[in-house]
Amino acid sequence: MDSFENITDFVNFELRSKNEARLLRSLFPLVESQRGVIKTNGKTLVDLSSNDYLGLADHPALIEGAKKAMEKWGTGARASRLMSGDLEIHHRLESAIAALKGKEAGLLFGSGYLANTGIIPALCGRNDVIYSDHLNHASIVDGVLLSRARFYRFRHNDLNHLEDLLKSHRSRYRRALIVVESLYSMDGDLAPVSELLELRGRYGAMLMIDEAHATGVFGAKGEGIISQTGADAVDVILGTFGKALGGYGAFVAVSNRIRQFLLNQARTFIFSTALPPAVIGANLAAVKLLDEEPERRSRVCALASELRQALKKDLGLNTPSESQIVPVIVGGSRSALNLAESLRDEGFFVKAIRPPTVPEGTARIRLSVTSNHTAKDVRRLLEALSRGL
Ligand SMILES: Cc1ncc(COP(=O)(O)O)c(C=O)c1O
Structure with missing residues (x-):
C-alpha cells in the first residue's frame, strides 16, 4: 500500500493517477450565459450541457x-x-x-x-x-x-x-x-x-x-x-x-x-x-x-424527440434516452473527451461524462436539449456529430 507523509505528495499522486486514466476534471469559467448560449475562452457556443431544460434560468x-x-x-x-x-x-x-x-x-x-x-x-x-x-x-x-x-x-x-x-x-x-x-x-x-x-x-x-x-x-x-x-x-x-x-x-x-x-x-x-x-x-x-408557459415544455419535448429519432435514423446510433437527456455512449474516457472537443470546435458546449459518474466502459457525451434550442441547432449538431464520431 502507498504511504504518504504529507498532503502534497498524496494529492500529487492522486491527480497524476486521474490524469493518466483520463479522469481528471477541471473547471471551465463562463464569461456569459444567456438563453442557452455561452461565452468562454473567446468562443461563443451553444450550451448542450445545462439542465435549464425550460430556459427559465434567465427568465x-x-x-x-x-x-x-x-x-x-x-x-x-x-x-x-x-x-x-x-x-x-x-x-x-x-x-x-x-x-x-x-x-x-x-x-x-x-x-x-x-x-x-x-x-x-x-x-x-x-x-x-x-x-x-x-x-x-x-x-x-x-x-x-x-x-x-x-x-x-x-x-x-x-x-x-x-x-x-x-x-x-x-x-x-x-x-x-x-x-x-x-x-x-x-x-x-x-x-x-x-x-x-x-x-x-x-x-x-x-x-x-x-x-x-x-x-x-x-x-x-x-x-x-x-x-x-x-x-x-x-x-x-x-x-x-x-x-x-x-x-x-x-x-x-x-x-x-x-x-x-x-x-x-x-x-x-x-x-x-x-x-x-x-x-x-x-x-x-x-x-x-x-x-x-406550457409551450416551453412542448418545445423541449418535440426537439428532443427529433434529436433521438435522427440519431437513430441518420447516424445509426442507439441511445437509451426517452427524454430531453440524450446520451451518445462511446465507451472509453478518451473517446468521450475527443468527441466533446470536436463538438466544441464546431460551436457546441458539451461535456464528456466519465466514470465514476457513469459505469466503467460507458463514457459518453450527454446532450441535454432545452427550450432555448432551435431545430437548426439540432440539425447542425447532427452534422457535427457525424463528422466527430
Ligand atoms: C437525480 C438527481 N438527484 C439529485 C441531484 C442533486 O440535486 P442538486 O443539484 O440540487 O444538489 C441531481 C443533480 O444532478 C440529480 O441528477
Missing part, C-alpha cells in the same frame, strides 16, 4: 421574483427553518409544490444533494434494508451509505432482479426502502413506476422516487412522470429547483405526517440554514410559469 419573471423577495426579506434567511429562518414564502412555495405534485404537503431542502442525504437516513437505519437502482445519482448513493442500512443495488430498471433481492432478504429487516429516479440523469430513460408500486405493495416496502430531471418537463402541468401512475401511492417524491425550474434548492412532496416526521428527523433539514429569500422568490415564479 425576467424569475429575476423579478427574486428581486421582490430580496427587497422584502433581505439576502439571507438568517437561520434554519426550525430557528428564526422559517419565512412565510417558504410555506407558500411548499404549498405550490404540493399542489403541483398532487400530494398533501411539500418540504424544502437546501439542494437535491442535501435532500437525498437527509431523507434516506431519516427513513432507514441499521436494522433496515434499502434497494437502490444501479444508476441512481451519487446523492442517493451517499444517502444510502449515511443511513448505515444494509443495501442492495439492483441492475438498472431490472424488476426481476429487484424482486429476487426482495424475496431473499426483505423479511430479515424491520423496514425496507426502494429508491429510484423517475428519469435517469445520465441515460435519459424512465423508471417503470407502476411495476415498482406493485412490488412495493407486495413486499411491504416504502417507495421514494427522485424526479430531479422530470419535474417541469414531463406531465400535463410539468408535475413530472409519477402523476401518470398515481402520485398518491408513492411515499416520497423528490424534486429540485436547480434544473428545469431555473433556480436552486430542492423539495419533497409527501403526506402531512411524513412532512412532520422529516422536519423532525432529517438532519440536513434540521441543521442547515433555510434557503435565502431571493432563491425562494425565483422558485415561486418558476412554478407559476409552468402553468403560464
Whole structure:
C-alpha cells in the first residue's frame, strides 16, 4: 500500500493517477450565459450541457421574483427553518409544490444533494434494508451509505432482479426502502413506476422516487412522470429547483405526517440554514410559469424527440434516452473527451461524462436539449456529430 507523509505528495499522486486514466476534471469559467448560449475562452457556443431544460434560468419573471423577495426579506434567511429562518414564502412555495405534485404537503431542502442525504437516513437505519437502482445519482448513493442500512443495488430498471433481492432478504429487516429516479440523469430513460408500486405493495416496502430531471418537463402541468401512475401511492417524491425550474434548492412532496416526521428527523433539514429569500422568490415564479408557459415544455419535448429519432435514423446510433437527456455512449474516457472537443470546435458546449459518474466502459457525451434550442441547432449538431464520431 502507498504511504504518504504529507498532503502534497498524496494529492500529487492522486491527480497524476486521474490524469493518466483520463479522469481528471477541471473547471471551465463562463464569461456569459444567456438563453442557452455561452461565452468562454473567446468562443461563443451553444450550451448542450445545462439542465435549464425550460430556459427559465434567465427568465425576467424569475429575476423579478427574486428581486421582490430580496427587497422584502433581505439576502439571507438568517437561520434554519426550525430557528428564526422559517419565512412565510417558504410555506407558500411548499404549498405550490404540493399542489403541483398532487400530494398533501411539500418540504424544502437546501439542494437535491442535501435532500437525498437527509431523507434516506431519516427513513432507514441499521436494522433496515434499502434497494437502490444501479444508476441512481451519487446523492442517493451517499444517502444510502449515511443511513448505515444494509443495501442492495439492483441492475438498472431490472424488476426481476429487484424482486429476487426482495424475496431473499426483505423479511430479515424491520423496514425496507426502494429508491429510484423517475428519469435517469445520465441515460435519459424512465423508471417503470407502476411495476415498482406493485412490488412495493407486495413486499411491504416504502417507495421514494427522485424526479430531479422530470419535474417541469414531463406531465400535463410539468408535475413530472409519477402523476401518470398515481402520485398518491408513492411515499416520497423528490424534486429540485436547480434544473428545469431555473433556480436552486430542492423539495419533497409527501403526506402531512411524513412532512412532520422529516422536519423532525432529517438532519440536513434540521441543521442547515433555510434557503435565502431571493432563491425562494425565483422558485415561486418558476412554478407559476409552468402553468403560464406550457409551450416551453412542448418545445423541449418535440426537439428532443427529433434529436433521438435522427440519431437513430441518420447516424445509426442507439441511445437509451426517452427524454430531453440524450446520451451518445462511446465507451472509453478518451473517446468521450475527443468527441466533446470536436463538438466544441464546431460551436457546441458539451461535456464528456466519465466514470465514476457513469459505469466503467460507458463514457459518453450527454446532450441535454432545452427550450432555448432551435431545430437548426439540432440539425447542425447532427452534422457535427457525424463528422466527430
Ligand atoms: C437525480 C438527481 N438527484 C439529485 C441531484 C442533486 O440535486 P442538486 O443539484 O440540487 O444538489 C441531481 C443533480 O444532478 C440529480 O441528477
